[in-house]
Amino acid sequence: MSEHKAKEATLKVYRGDGKEGKFETYKVPMEAGMVVLDAIHYIQANYAPELAVRWNCKAAKCGSCSAEVNGHPSLMCKTRMDHFEDGEEIVVQPIKTFPLIKDLVTDVSWNYRVNEKIKPFTPDESDTKEWVIYQEDIERVQEFRKCIECFLCQNVCHVLRDHEKKDGNEQFMGPRFLVRAAGLEMHPKDTADRLEYLKEEGHIGYCNITKCCTEVCPEEIHITDNAIIPLKERVVDEYYDPLGKMIKGIFGGGKKK
Amino acid sequence: MTSSIESIETVEHDVIVVGAGGAGLRAAIEVSAQGLSVGLVCKSLLGKAHTVMAEGGVAAALANVDPEDGWQTHFRDTMNGGKKLNNWRMAQLHAQEAPDRVKELERWGAVFDRTKDGKILQRAFGGHKWKRLCHVGDRTGLEMIRTLQDRGVHQGIKVYMECTITKLLKDGDKIAGALGYYREDGRLILFKTKAVVLASGGVGKIYSITSNSWEYTADGQSLAYEAGAELIDMEFVQFHPTGMVWPPGVRGLLVTEGVRGEGGLLTNNKGERFMFKYLPESTRHEFAADEKEAKEWIDAAIAGQKTTARRPPELSTRDNVARAIYTEVKEGRGSPHGGVFLDISYQDSDRVRKKLPSMYHQFKELADVDITAGPMEVGPTCHYIMGGIKVDADTAQSKVPGLFAAGEVAGGMHGANRLGGNSLSDLVVFGRRAGLGASEYAKGLSAMPKFKDSDVQAAIDELDAPLNRTEGPNPYDLHKKMNEIMSAHVGIFREASEMKTGVEKVRELKKEIAKVRVGGGKKYNPGWHLCRDLKNLIVAAEAVAISALSREESRGAHSRLDFPNLEDEKWGHVNTTLSKDGDNMKLEHKQLPEMPDDLKKLFENK
Numbered sequence: 001m002s003e004h005k006a007k008e009a010t011l012k013v014y015r016g017d018g019k020e021g022k023f024e025t026y027k028v029p030m031e032a033g034m035v036v037l038d039a040i041h042y043i044q045a046n047y048a049p050e051l052a053v054r055w056n057c058k059a060a061k062c063g064s065c066s067a068e069v070n071g072h073p074s075l076m077c078k079t080r081m082d083h084f085e086d087g088e089e090i091v092v093q094p095i096k097t098f099p100l101i102k103d104l105v106t107d108v109s110w111n112y113r114v115n116e117k118i119k120p121f122t123p124d125e126s127d128t129k130e131w132v133i134y135q136e137d138i139e140r141v142q143e144f145r146k147c148i149e150c151f152l153c154q155n156v157c158h159v160l161r162d163h164e165k166k167d168g169n170e171q172f173m174g175p176r177f178l179v180r181a182a183g184l185e186m187h188p189k190d191t192a193d194r195l196e197y198l199k200e201e202g203h204i205g206y207c208n209i210t211k212c213c214t215e216v217c218p219e220e221i222h223i224t225d226n227a228i229i230p231l232k233e234r235v236v237d238e239y240y241d242p243l244g245k246m247i248k249g250i251f252g253g254g255k256k257k
Numbered sequence: 258m259t260s261s262i263e264s265i266e267t268v269e270h271d272v273i274v275v276g277a278g279g280a281g282l283r284a285a286i287e288v289s290a291q292g293l294s295v296g297l298v299c300k301s302l303l304g305k306a307h308t309v310m311a312e313g314g315v316a317a318a319l320a321n322v323d324p325e326d327g328w329q330t331h332f333r334d335t336m337n338g339g340k341k342l343n344n345w346r347m348a349q350l351h352a353q354e355a356p357d358r359v360k361e362l363e364r365w366g367a368v369f370d371r372t373k374d375g376k377i378l379q380r381a382f383g384g385h386k387w388k389r390l391c392h393v394g395d396r397t398g399l400e401m402i403r404t405l406q407d408r409g410v411h412q413g414i415k416v417y418m419e420c421t422i423t424k425l426l427k428d429g430d431k432i433a434g435a436l437g438y439y440r441e442d443g444r445l446i447l448f449k450t451k452a453v454v455l456a457s458g459g460v461g462k463i464y465s466i467t468s469n470s471w472e473y474t475a476d477g478q479s480l481a482y483e484a485g486a487e488l489i490d491m492e493f494v495q496f497h498p499t500g501m502v503w504p505p506g507v508r509g510l511l512v513t514e515g516v517r518g519e520g521g522l523l524t525n526n527k528g529e530r531f532m533f534k535y536l537p538e539s540t541r542h543e544f545a546a547d548e549k550e551a552k553e554w555i556d557a558a559i560a561g562q563k564t565t566a567r568r569p570p571e572l573s574t575r576d577n578v579a580r581a582i583y584t585e586v587k588e589g590r591g592s593p594h595g596g597v598f599l600d601i602s603y604q605d606s607d608r609v610r611k612k613l614p615s616m617y618h619q620f621k622e623l624a625d626v627d628i629t630a631g632p633m634e635v636g637p638t639c640h641y642i643m644g645g646i647k648v649d650a651d652t653a654q655s656k657v658p659g660l661f662a663a664g665e666v667a668g669g670m671h672g673a674n675r676l677g678g679n680s681l682s683d684l685v686v687f688g689r690r691a692g693l694g695a696s697e698y699a700k701g702l703s704a705m706p707k708f709k710d711s712d713v714q715a716a717i718d719e720l721d722a723p724l725n726r727t728e729g730p731n732p733y734d735l736h737k738k739m740n741e742i743m744s745a746h747v748g749i750f751r752e753a754s755e756m757k758t759g760v761e762k763v764r765e766l767k768k769e770i771a772k773v774r775v776g777g778g779k780k781y782n783p784g785w786h787l788c789r790d791l792k793n794l795i796v797a798a799e800a801v802a803i804s805a806l807s808r809e810e811s812r813g814a815h816s817r818l819d820f821p822n823l824e825d826e827k828w829g830h831v832n833t834t835l836s837k838d839g840d841n842m843k844l845e846h847k848q849l850p851e852m853p854d855d856l857k858k859l860f861e862n863k
């Protein structure tokens with residue numbers, strides 16, 4: 001990394017609301033190690049105080065600063081400016097699946113509503129002794145719990161780009177909430193059953209395993225392989241394998257094993 | 258551009274909680290568990306509060322790893338770390354209740370790292386005698402906030418997201434409501450309520466190099482001050498010893514103390530383990546005498562074995578380590594970018610990646626440094642404020658009836674210096690207590706109190722003013738100016754002449770802030786939001802500066818070049834206390850509550 005780049009970067013940033021808008025071009029002096037969010041802050045402080053953007057941690061921990069940078073769904077605080085070619089225009093625009101409020105800020109409240117529908121963590125209340133849980137039994141759950149709710153996976157999922165399946169009568173819950181459901185279902189102390197919800201309301205069946213979600217996840221959660229596919233298998237076992245279910249019932253196999 | 262009161266959306270709750278970090282969420286859960294209606298208001302989206310960024314862990318004397326631990330030792334460590342300026346009762350409740358609160362989080366779905374025998378794993382941290390920090394790799398805060406968030410949402414708490422409270426409204430001397438605006442479009446909302454719990458976090462944005470986000474603009478401190486509450490200990494600002502120093506865009510970003518807890522070594526450009534030199538006499542006996550003993554401790558910690566070796570000197574309290582690093586750099590023994598070296602690369606690289614995954618990624622992606630292959634460069638960054646709203650230890654109520662506070666916004670718990678991990682535990686212990694206190698108070702009121710329309714109108718006019726002005730300074734410029742003033746005049750090392758200049762400049766700046774102007778409309782306009790934030794920031798800046806100037810000694814995080822010693826006789830028993838007196842900030846030194854004898858005994862022969 002050279003420490004003194006007296007260079008300038010050119011950013012084209014989407015400015016506008018849901019009704020109308022256009023790309024504005026800004027010149028920003030480059031600093032070593034600069035990320036796209038730094039450039040946006042520079043624009044705010046020097047040219048456009050009213051430029052709307054969300055951020056909090058600046059360290060890829062809070063999932064606030066999601067946007068599309070040169071078409072790629074990214075966290076702006078993690079996207080280095082020196083990864084672009086010299087002189088390459090950097091186009092920054094809001095994520096597409098959720099309604100635009102202004103500039104780079106979208107209305108993601110849809111996601112919070114989906115979350116409310118998922119049955120919460122439900123341990124056996126009569127189990128009052130101190131819990132003994134082994135590390136190897138929670139590795140997978142901990143992977144799912146790394147999610148920072150950046151909603152980039154929701155943004156790229158083609159099912160959610162289809163309005164009917166996001167806002168219509170049969171809504172798909174999306175990869176983020178399949179990850180969340182998996183984290184609950186695979187928790188060794190959870191006793192709730194979410195399979196009916198996953199099938200009938202979350203419409204897990206709509207996912208056709210394109211893996212686009214996994215590719216954009218900044219936390220590198222194996223969304224499809226580790227969360228969605230095992231959940232799909234559980235749903236299939238439950239609904240299309242009555243014999244297997246009966247055997248499990250007879251031999252007392254809990255839902256977790 | 259003005260708004261009229263009749264057209265404002267008005268909602269009613271028994272209790273309003275301002276802030277959805279660990280403290281606010283825990284408070285709201287408690288209010289709702291008491292069967293009352295609660296509204297939870299936050300400036301960001303739910304789940305994005307500062308608490309989400311906490312890395313290293315939550316302190317609780319579970320004694321899962323070191324069976325010798327217990328609440329008494331945790332209490333003693335906390336008081337010693339705070340140089341005994343802490344409110345003893347808060348420190349006691351905190352040490353006693355933290356284990357139950359952590360176990361409760363587990364019951365609510367938090368998945369902590371485990372010991373070999375399946376219990377919650379605990380790691381070492383600065384100032385804690387035993388391994389005490391329950392953690393999830395280096396993303397403990399995320400685990401906590403997600404757990405609380407889901408618990409709260411499913412309990413039926415009403416959440417008002419991206420909504421900023423700008424004014425507390427009163428009926429006579431007691432709380433009656435609050436005014437807020439939505440960031441989305443600037444529309445106003447009026448809350449009618451019996452009690453308010455402030456859980457709005459800290460003030461880090463008064464400094465330029467900070468680990469804190471845009472949200473840390475001292476809103477709660479300022480709202481409470483304006484409403485008549487007292488602020489205490491505002492001179493005690495914690496500079497965390499290890500922030501990133503390079504590249505410029507991430508300067509100040511936190512490097513968790515967990516790195517040192519896992520055995521990270523601090524060295525200067527001569528390769529010296531300088532922390533051995535900076536251990537204060539009073540605690541030196543608790544630390545390894547040399548590199549050999551420190552290594553024995555680290556080897557045992559990695560193997561999960563017991564040892565008689567004492568902790569490495571890197572695990573001294575934050576105030577010491579921050580001063581040590583500052584001094585090393587100032588005396589020319591710093592790293593290329595003005596920090597020192599922090600090295601964990603001598604350990605097995607898979608272990609480092611497993612124990613410190615976000616640090617690994619943070620350095621790899623933002624600084625092109627592989628921490629499993631070489632050292633990090635680190636230096637002090639403004640991190641936390643020990644001071645805050647003065648509250649009753651048991652109920653968390655401030656001087657204003659119906660106004661409660663918990664978490665970083667409250668003062669007293671941490672005294673002159675906070676130990677790492679003691680904030681996350683503070684949030685759940687006192688979040689719950691504030692929720693309980695507010696519920697009890699609200700149940701005791703027979704009718705909903707009433708605020709005056711004229712107060713609401715005045716608050717609206719103030720909020721609208723920057724948009725209506727045709728000229729005036731830019732909010733971003735004023736913010737930068739404040740950062741420069743505070744960093745230059747009231748930084749890590751302080752002296753009277755500098756601070757006097759600082760106070761004068763802050764007061765000048767206050768006049769400019771009254772004239773701030775911004776363009777654009779009310780729709781998601783961060784420039785306009787900053788105009789309001791500046792009014793809170795300037796209260797905190799003045800509070801920190803005059804409190805620091807008034808305390809003529811060095812204690813914990815407050816280091817005076819002109820008064821380098823701890824002066825117990827004169828200063829060991831008073832809190833700097835601020836209250837609003839017309840347009841002036843009134844400063845008094847008020848007596849600390851006296852610790853009972855049975856607790857005093859814990860400090861004998863230690």
Ligand SMILES: Cc1cc2nc3c(=O)[nH]c(=O)nc-3n(C[C@H](O)[C@H](O)[C@H](O)COP(=O)(O)OP(=O)(O)OC[C@H]3O[C@@H](n4cnc5c(N)ncnc54)[C@H](O)[C@@H]3O)c2cc1C
Nearest residue numbers: 276277278280300307308313314422458664665678680681
């Ligand atoms: C990078 C980092 C790492 C840390 N690591 C640790 C650690 O390992 N262990 C530890 O114990 N501590 C740690 N800390 C400290 C700890 O995280 C914080 O002190 C703690 O999270 C503060 O919690 P809180 O609930 O008081 O406030 P926050 O979590 O900051 O929440 C404040 C809330 O108030 C809201 N708010 C503020 N003003 C308003 C307003 N005007 N209107 C409406 N809402 C408002 C915000 O939107 C937010 O929801 C760390 C801090 C940082 C920055």
Ligand code: SF4
Nearest residue numbers: 157207209210211213
């Ligand atoms: S794998 Fe499934 S959830 Fe993921 S993007 Fe493809 S369809 Fe959507």
Ligand code: SF4
Nearest residue numbers: 147148150151153217
């Ligand atoms: S699963 Fe990954 S991409 Fe999806 S919201 Fe969580 S962190 Fe973001």
Ligand code: FES
Nearest residue numbers: 057058063065077
């Ligand atoms: S600002 Fe938190 S993820 Fe980018």
